Amino acid sequence: xxxxxxxxxxxxxxxxxxxxxxxxxxxxxxxxxxxxxxxxxxxxxxxxxxxxxxxxxxxxxxxxxxxxxxxxxxxxxxxxxxxxxxxxxxxxxxxxxxxxxxxxxxxxxxxxx
Amino acid sequence: xxxxxxxxxxxxxxxxxxxxxxxxxxxxxxxxxxxxxxxxxxxxxxxxxxxxxxxxxxxxxxxxxxxxxxxxxxxxxxxxxxxxxxxxxxxxxxxxxxxxxxxxxxxxxxxxxx
Numbered sequence: 001x002x003x004x005x006x007x008x009x010x011x012x013x014x015x016x017x018x019x020x021x022x023x024x025x026x027x028x029x030x031x032x033x034x035x036x037x038x039x040x041x042x043x044x045x046x047x048x049x050x051x052x053x054x055x056x057x058x059x060x061x062x063x064x065x066x067x068x069x070x071x072x073x074x075x076x077x078x079x080x081x082x083x084x085x086x087x088x089x090x091x092x093x094x095x096x097x098x099x100x101x102x103x104x105x106x107x108x109x110x111x112x113x
Numbered sequence: 114x115x116x117x118x119x120x121x122x123x124x125x126x127x128x129x130x131x132x133x134x135x136x137x138x139x140x141x142x143x144x145x146x147x148x149x150x151x152x153x154x155x156x157x158x159x160x161x162x163x164x165x166x167x168x169x170x171x172x173x174x175x176x177x178x179x180x181x182x183x184x185x186x187x188x189x190x191x192x193x194x195x196x197x198x199x200x201x202x203x204x205x206x207x208x209x210x211x212x213x214x215x216x217x218x219x220x221x222x223x224x225x226x227x
Contacts (some may be wrong), residue, residue, distance in 0.1 A: 043117070046215040
């Protein structure tokens with residue numbers, strides 16, 4: 001079983017929809033949680049970063065962490081065609097040498113005009 | 114400001130050939146790393162470096178070598194290419210000293226081994 005599980009999709013939604021992307025994990029030592037966005041044939045770019053449990057909002061994006069359930073989510077409000085990309089969750093443990101990240105497999109999102 | 118630059122963008126190798134994937138960053142980042150990305154597997158760490166002269170293994174290091182003689186450059190060497198090394202390779206860097214500093218990725222090298 002992978003340490004971080006993510007539904008690969010693709011997830012297809014109409015423009016303006018609310019999108020929910022999720023990851024589950026098994027390592028209770030994970031403390032730092034990130035979401036990266038990756039456009040086709042590009043490298044991933046950091047979208048959101050959270051530490052421990054709770055919510056964090058940035059514009060149309062909200063990241064949510066539930067450590068008791070080992071479950072993290074990314075919500076996108078008023079989704080746009082420009083949000084079409086692969087979304088990767090990533091996480092790391094406290095005092096992890098080199099701050100190594102463990103990534104999920106990515107969810108491909110398509111927002112249709 | 115170029116960020117993280119990877120060359121080449123594409124490469125085709127025959128089994129048994131060797132090659133070096135180049136990575137350079139101009140942000141004076143201490144930490145650099147190499148990942149491979151395969152369908153459904155996400156990004157997996159191959160090797161990383163926390164500073165010039167210091168390297169360490171990640172999750173999938175077999176078949177790859179790295180060195181870090183300067184802060185800017187972190188080349189990845191494939192010693193004897195195998196079809197299982199067909200993948201997209203990403204180099205990434207981040208600031209040292211700040212535990213939560215984000216990773217900056219290059220745009221990848223797409224490698225096919227036949």
